[in-house]
Amino acid sequence: MSYISTLDDFCGSKFWDSNLTWNTDNPEVTPCFEKTVLVWIPCLFLWVAALLDSYYILNSKERNIPWNILNITKLVITCLLIVLKFVDLGVTVHNSSKEDVAVFNADYYSPIVKILTFILSATLLYYNRKYGMRASGVLFFFWFLLLLAGIPQFRSEILMHYRSAEDENVQYNFVSYMIYYPLIVLMFILNCFADLPPRDSPYKFEKNQCPESASGFPSRLTFSWFDPLALTGFRKSLTESDLWALNPPDSSKEVVPKFDKFWEQTLKKKEIASGPKATYTKTSASVNFKPDKERKPASILPALCLAFGGQFLFGAFLKLINDLLMFISPQVLRLLIGFVEGKEALWKGYLYALGLFACATAQTILLSHYFTRMYLVGMRIRTALTSAIYRKSLRISNSARKESTVGEIVNLMAVDAQRFVELTAYLNMIWSAPLQIALALYFLWGILGPSVLAGLAVMIVLIPVNGLIANRVKTLQIKQMRYKDERVKLMNEVLNGIKVLKMYAWEPSFEDQILKIRNEEMKVLKQTAYLNSATSFIWSCAPFLLLREKGYSLRVI
Structure with a gap:
């Protein structure tokens, strides 16, 4: 109820019907909703994620990316967006002096928040260039979220433009947004590309350099920079000259x-x-x-x-x-x-x-x-x-x-x-597995109720069994490493004294000793394989046991 009251204070009660739900017949609902909620999501993301970008900036060893068309265009467009939002804020202040124009709190908050956020974006863009960050994932996701958040208002501004063609305020909002949204789209496209290499770098790059560092963030996100090597491997067998140098x-x-x-x-x-x-x-x-x-x-x-x-x-x-x-x-x-x-x-x-x-x-x-x-x-x-x-x-x-x-x-x-x-x-499965189990039980409880306890009992019974098998596997691994150390040690002695072995024809004797240790090692590996198979079988059967127990519990209830 407090959330509804807050939005009602921002947007006005005309945007709500008698059942306290959105009045979707009013075309002004969507832009008002965008100014209250959809503005905060991308802006809040940038202010929080800027800490991550700052960490990478402070730990970067490369410096001074040269000014070029890409980063200059980004900076100019960001400055244009700041100027545009200042104009929007001025128009809002001017409209507040008119009695026939309704001005809400969201009309003030939205441009102010965007101005501060765009200034932060320009600051990060400048320092990314200065400290050699060629592609920023934080800025990419920020412009992507702005792009998505602006779609509802883009549609609504077009509808309001044709419905209220004589209203000067509506016409200004339409013109302003038709300038603002294409700039957002253009900034998103520009952030899909990587900047030029930095001038000052302590790294010495090889001739066959890995293309990951020169790829844009979408390419890194989808691993498309790896496609050339995959295609090369598809066409012919890879050789050492085909592989990239280590980053x-x-x-x-x-x-x-x-x-x-x-x-x-x-x-x-x-x-x-x-x-x-x-x-x-x-x-x-x-x-x-x-x-x-x-x-x-x-x-x-x-x-x-x-x-x-x-x-x-x-x-x-x-x-x-x-x-x-x-x-x-x-x-x-x-x-x-x-x-x-x-x-x-x-x-x-x-x-x-x-x-x-x-x-x-x-x-x-x-x-x-x-x-x-x-x-x-x-x-x-x-x-x-x-x-x-x-x-x-x-x-x-x-x-x-x-x-x-x-x-x-x-x-x-x-x-x-x-x-x-x-x-x-x-x-990470140490904390991830209990978290997944707890969330699964929580959501299943809302669907099945107390029947979940039967499945939980099966899982609890299986945990000690799996623990015993894991301890046995651990013991066998220690035993295997001991045999492996003995075998490597004996092989080292054989290789060091190969002349003496050849002279006295001791090869069969030492071969028997090495094979004896190897056979013991193979026995341990076979037991480990059996235990791992048993573990896999138990956990593969666990879902079916859970379903059976839950079905039985449902029948009892």
Whole structure:
């Protein structure tokens, strides 16, 4: 009721009928609604998302994109929009002095909000050029939302123009909006293209540069910049010369120093917390060294979180939006079914259908970018860990070298570091899975009522079973890694002493030992495969068990 009162104060009671619903017969309803609600959505988005754009601006290492036709045109059009809104505000103030012209609060608020927002847009545009950001997703979505929000008023202004051709105020609003809306459309089109490369850049680009950085934001959003490589792979087998060079921010030259900075801070904090390595006793005049076993090793997790946590959290935010959209689609579908069964306005059916399409498209895009970003973060973590392990292996002491062989060190770099690439993509399931379960139960409770508890009981029963299988798989993985270390260690000894093996014809003996370890490793892999198959079978059967239990509960009720 407060929302209705607020809109009534903005627009006037003539826009409402006796049932407190929109009076759609009045052509002034849509532009008034646009001035109150549809204005705030894109403007609020820009003010909130400007923080994200500011983060990228402050962390950009490139500078000084040259002035060109694209960014000059954007800046000029934005300034024209600011001037146009100042004129609209002046006309509104002038009309307020006339008694025969109705002026509402929305007529004042709308141009003021747009003026401030367009000034912010021009500021971001200037600093994006200054700090080398060739394409801004924030500005792209801002102009896209303005484009969508302006469609209702565009239609309404045309209708009011033909219905009230003699009204001077209506004629001015029509002319003003016919100037404003094409400028919005033009700004949206211009923001689909990327700017020129920056002049000052610390990166050295290869000849076969990846086209992602030179692509506009729609191309990045839909991954269309990848199409040339996909077409090349379709026509012929890809060779090394066909592949693009690695993006400079993803190279070890950029990733490793960032990780090393936080890793050195972690080591310093650990040394301060653990105290001195040796103590001096005055009575015995001796120096007591603290054993290495008493000193706990520094954890690498804080350094990884500080170095790559921001990118990971942004990916988690994309996952959160995707999970919420997953439950918005059924609600829109329920509204669409109600529209088919009832006698609602025709435009609502089109709106629900477009909403379903928009939700499905947004889910696909968000999920694709989530996995891309997570694998990218995992790749950077693997690069940093591989570099740290390799540098540590070059400085390892003789006593430690007895405990860790070359094969084990190579195994750490090649296998264990790779696990982080696989981990990052599914680590968010720790919070995402409970959230999805909770939302699903909430919405199902509104449909099925207490019958949901039967399905919940089945899920609760399956959780311990899955936990037991997961613990067994974990044990088998540890066992497999131990066998793998033994095999790599033995292979390393064979390769180092190959001359002696050939001289004494010991190949069959060592081959039997290697195959024996390999057979044990294969047994572990086979058991792991069986357990993974059992897990997949259980969770594949879970939906059918839930439906059966819910159907049984419904029959009981």
